[in-house]
Amino acid sequence: MKLFLPLLIIFFLSTQQNSTAQCNSTNALLFQDFEGYSVSNPPPGWITKNVDYDAFSTFLAYSGTKRLGMNDVNDSIITPLVSCPNQINFYWRASGASSSWVVQIQYSTDLANWTTIDNITTTGSGSPITYQLKTIAFPNNILTPPFGVYIRWNMTSRVSGTFYLDDVCMLQGVCHAVATQLRFTQYTSNCVPSGIPFSAQVCATDNNGFTDTTFTNTITLSTSSPGTLGGTLSVNAVAGCATFNNVTYSGVSPLSITAQSGSFTSPVPLTGLNIQTTCPNxxxxxxxxxxxxxxxxxxxxxxxxxxxxxxxxxxxxxxxxxxxxxxxxxxxxxxxxxxxxxxxxxxxxxxxxxxxxxxxxxxxxxxxxxxxxxxxxxxxxxxxxxxxxxxxxxxxxxxxxxxxxxxxxxxxxxxxxxxxxxxxxxxxxxxxxxxxxxxxxxxxxxxxxxxxxxxxxxxxxxxxxxxxxxxxxxxxxxxxxxxxxxxxxxxxxxxxxxxxxxxxxxxxxxxxxxxxxxxxxxxxxxxxxxxxxxxxxxxxxxxxxxxxxxxxxxxxxxxxxxxxxxxxxxxxxxxxxxxxxxxxxxxxxxxxxxxxxxxxxxxxxxxYPNAVLSLLDEIVLKGNVVNDNIFLNWEYKTTKKIVSLALYANNKIVYTQKDGFNQRYFTLKNIANGYYQFRIQAQLQDGEIVYSNTIALLQKNNIELTASPNPFLDVIKINGFTQKNTPVSIKITDTKGIVVHKQFFAKPLDGFIDLKTVQLSKGFYFIYILQDNRTQVLKVIKQ
Known part of the structure; x- marks a missing residue:
């Protein structure tokens, strides 16, 4: 996605609401019941301050044996970064009927500035001692793109008692920007054969380049260049964008095209198109x-x-x-x-x-x-x-x-x-x-x-x-x-x-x-x-x-x-x-x-491509975890010069580049356990600031999987899975890197999986085990 200076920008977005939807672990954007976690091993991405995981957990959880608790002012529970939530359900209760405290439910895009959207108050008399279902529909202006939001439960006052939280469930919303302008986002070529149809795409966006997917008005093309613009020049937008497939121009270079829809115009026309008899590609x-x-x-x-x-x-x-x-x-x-x-x-x-x-x-x-x-x-x-x-x-x-x-x-x-x-x-x-x-x-x-x-x-x-x-x-x-x-x-x-x-x-x-x-x-x-x-x-x-x-x-x-x-x-x-x-x-x-x-x-x-050419400047960030290292790489989808680049891990810069050096990969070695979020901020030669997508990776290098027996005959057992409800993908390669076996397991419910490898010949193999965006590699020998 594309952002412009200044850096501190407010995004005005609208979210379709569905407050009556039922949220569960199968349809949730985020679901957490806190099972299998403790103070020393919190859920991936969750941030807690002075919370009580284990006290009374055997009889005061809503489901299972775990729940969270807060019993002091400024205690807080914060979710991982979530993108475009429209509703949250959770169960809460007080520790006793005389509990007296206030907990605010808030959201933030940066973990620094919080906006309150609801609160729960107990008054010291008749406080609920059975779990209550709380459903909150998020406000229409919740800020989601490009980096998402955090949700926080924050205890702002307390006289007595404890707040218990369990079974947090969020539903995905449909977010869109509110259009303020039109932008050319695609076209076929900067070389336009005279009189030959070419194509272009125009989208209704906010000032930061995000498309308003609810925009369906008619968009019309025009030109001030000497010559004639022909073909279909008025098209109704679909999901915010109008595609013009048979535009023609007869005239001389250069061609400049402007888009308009009601009061919206394209502040930056499509310019510099060269009119030629033929266009070599x-x-x-x-x-x-x-x-x-x-x-x-x-x-x-x-x-x-x-x-x-x-x-x-x-x-x-x-x-x-x-x-x-x-x-x-x-x-x-x-x-x-x-x-x-x-x-x-x-x-x-x-x-x-x-x-x-x-x-x-x-x-x-x-x-x-x-x-x-x-x-x-x-x-x-x-x-x-x-x-x-x-x-x-x-x-x-x-x-x-x-x-x-x-x-x-x-x-x-x-x-x-x-x-x-x-x-x-x-x-x-x-x-x-x-x-x-x-x-x-x-x-x-x-x-x-x-x-x-x-x-x-x-x-x-x-x-x-x-x-x-x-x-x-x-x-x-x-x-x-x-x-x-x-x-x-x-x-x-x-x-x-x-x-x-x-x-x-x-x-x-x-x-x-x-x-x-x-x-x-x-x-x-x-x-x-x-x-x-x-x-x-x-x-x-x-x-x-x-x-x-x-x-x-x-x-x-x-x-x-x-x-x-x-x-x-x-x-x-x-x-x-x-x-x-x-x-x-x-x-x-x-x-x-x-x-x-x-x-x-x-x-x-x-x-060279003659089909759809993008006018957006983007950085695509990818990464994976292998043992205790995180490998990141990125692609620049821009032809402009990169003046500077910064790679952020959990909002801290871990790698920078300056003008003249354009490495496209980085490795974090021997990293500690935790939930890591990465994004790139780059400045282009024209002063434009471009952000990559944000990726989240989980590092849990203290949980080592093992393979037994090793050497093995036809069946080998992979032991040590602690996330028993998370799917597992298995890939086995030989020493040349050729994939010889693949298998998918929906859930390692017993903490282990059995691999049947009758078809493999004797020799050395590598087993790649992918679970929750983390890969662990085991070297094994088949007898």
Whole structure:
């Protein structure tokens, strides 16, 4: 949802009332009977002050054995944050007929300012000593969006006696804003074909952007631009919004449209629409990975075969320039970059040359996984098509995996908020050492490093994404653990050419080989490998979303190839006379001089949305609890620059960002038990303040579930459930992250559940147990 300065804003809302509705645990927005809780273990999200949980609880509860009590001035009981309640039912009584006290029922949006909506008074004579049902219909102006309200019972005076409370039940209302203006919220494109129908949506909102869902009046479009606005220009609003599906305009740019309904107008017209004969909405991105081989300092073989830096190194940027001029990548990731100076040389001397000025690079991040900063990664990109959004790293045992997030420069980007993002992962894993024993150890290390990268991706993401993982992966077979870890399980990557097998020294896979580009006298230049093309070490792997065209980006079939490899060069250099790739030999010769690897390239088609484009600026916040950590991530549905951002946990700032740093995830580690509410406040470049949705998560890390027996045969019991009326979802995965079993339990009434897993093979498994927005993971072994 969208808010504007100043920050302290009053929302005027209306709530449909239904005071006669029956409230129970099955239809309630909130229901609490206090069973199973105590002073040290209150209900999730409830706040209490000096209340008495246990005294006389065995005979003075309305139902079960628990109820709350207050017996001092300023004692209070506060519910969790609830969104849009319209009615509350609860049972109350006095401890004795002579009780004398006053309890006020109040609401607040911030736990600081309270408004009284009702009260209960006992006078010291004839006070009810049996439970009374109290029903309160909330007032029409109760403040609900965007953060909801708290309800409080507060003892404001007392002479004697105790107030008892039990079985609190709230019903959901239907909240809506009161319209003060009209706003354009959607339209098809900022490129409007002359005379061709396009669509737009207008909503009746309050001053803060909330839609009045009761608004049903007619909304009419008009223009002051020179030209003719045609089609259906008057539409009755439905649930506050009117959709115009066949508006046309014949005239010149720019087009400005205004909406009106009675006294309501759109204070901000829909402006800047470009009138064109046609509106292109498809682009192509060429993605390239290249191991630059000890760039820029180079290297020489010393005595004993060790490779040492060469000072000064040859000017290979001139060689790289010819290769890049021919390839013209839109995204280039490189490995074996030795210095930041080398990154600048690639940018200034190899990419932005001969009149080309559109390339930029990511911030240079030296390797931090180990003390060895000899080999580093970098990304270069075409600024005519892309914007760099974020740069971060994932540490491994040898070299960082660099993560670059970019978004495409949609020609409609200034107005629509379905931005097409792509994540680029650049890796350089451990090469194979000499001897079978060392090769096995190196393979295990690669597998562990790739697993760590995938584990990090799965923690940071909650949905699939457009992503490509590339680099010098030093893989020799699709059966390697590293390759399997990257290409199986949740959010996996795919080999675009689907070429499983043993690639190393195998002529059948000659078309996949990327090293060694050289044979003959130049084979050891810069400490390069020998023997001609016989290894598939360099890869570009794409996620399901790219392979399946799920998020406006699709792999173009047959575009993946090792550059310059014609497929008939097994154990030959890339400039062998038999090369039939079509790449000029002037470029092939420079591949020989540049590196012992050849680049790998692929193309993706980007189809920019032409349907509904949002004019709202939003932040979508998601999160989950795993053991004693809370993982949060968020998406910006805005194309405006984020100037600052603050993440709030229970109204306290726990994370901030400033201009220029746009991380989209955060982890709270080793957190205490409790009920946590999170939201984000961000300021955009135009001064606008945007709030995310609010999410609530429960952390109860002192309640540890156990699995027995472990190891097990066919049935395993999960013990330790304390919330016996809350549904449980079970997911079992193998060690590759592949889901092998799912099961749902409505209620673990006996405190345990039995899982029957006859279909599972012997081996290690992980059981993910989700209850009340909290996930606990157990590692088990099936015999």
């Amino acid at each position: 498809v682009d192509t991105l060429k993605v390239v990975t290249y191991n630059l081989l000890n760039f820029p300092l180079g290297g020489v073989y010393a005595l004993g075969g060790a490779c040492t830096l060469q000072e000064p190194g040859p000017n290979r940027w001139d060689t790289l320039k010819y290769i890049m001029e021919y390839m013209q990548p839109d995204i280039l990731i490189v490995q074996e970059l030795q210095t930041e100076l080398g990154a600048d040389m690639v940018l200034s001397n190899a990419l932005n040359v001969n009149g080309v000025t559109h390339y930029a690079r990511a911030p240079y991040i030296p390797n931090r996984s180990t003390a060895n900063t000899k080999y580093n990664n970098e990304l270069f990109y075409n600024t005519d098509k892309l914007t760099l959004y974020n740069t971060t790293t994932i540490g491994t045992s040898i070299r960082d995996c660099c993560v670059y997030t970019l978004y495409c420069k949609d020609p409609q980007l200034n107005a629509h908020h379905d931005t097409t993002f792509i994540d680029m992962y650049c890796m350089h894993t451990k090469a194979k050492g000499l001897g079978a024993a060392q090769a096995t150890l190196d393979s295990i290390q690669r597998a562990a490093d790739c697993q760590k990268v995938m584990d990090t991706i799965r923690l940071r993401q909650t949905t699939n994404r457009n992503a490509i993982l590339g680099g010098d992966l030093n893989l020799y077979s699709s059966n390697e653990g590293a390759f399997q870890n990257l290409t199986t399980g949740l959010y996996k990557f795919n080999d675009p050419i689907n070429a499983p097998g043993a690639w190393e020294s195998n002529a059948a896979f000659a078309y996949t080989h990327t090293q060694a580009a050289r044979s003959g006298s130049l084979q050891s230049l810069e400490c390069g490998a020998t023997g001609g093309l016989d290894s598939r070490l360099d890869f570009l792997l794409a996620t399901d979303d790219i392979m399946n065209d799920a998020k406006h980006m699709k792999y173009i079939p047959n575009s993946y190839k090792p550059f310059g490899n014609s497929g008939n060069l097994f154990n030959k250099s890339v400039n062998d006379p038999t090369n039939s790739s079509g790449v000029p030999f002037s470029v092939l010769n420079r591949l020989i001089n540049m590196s012992d690897h050849v680049p790998v390239e692929l193309k993706v088609a980007v189809k």
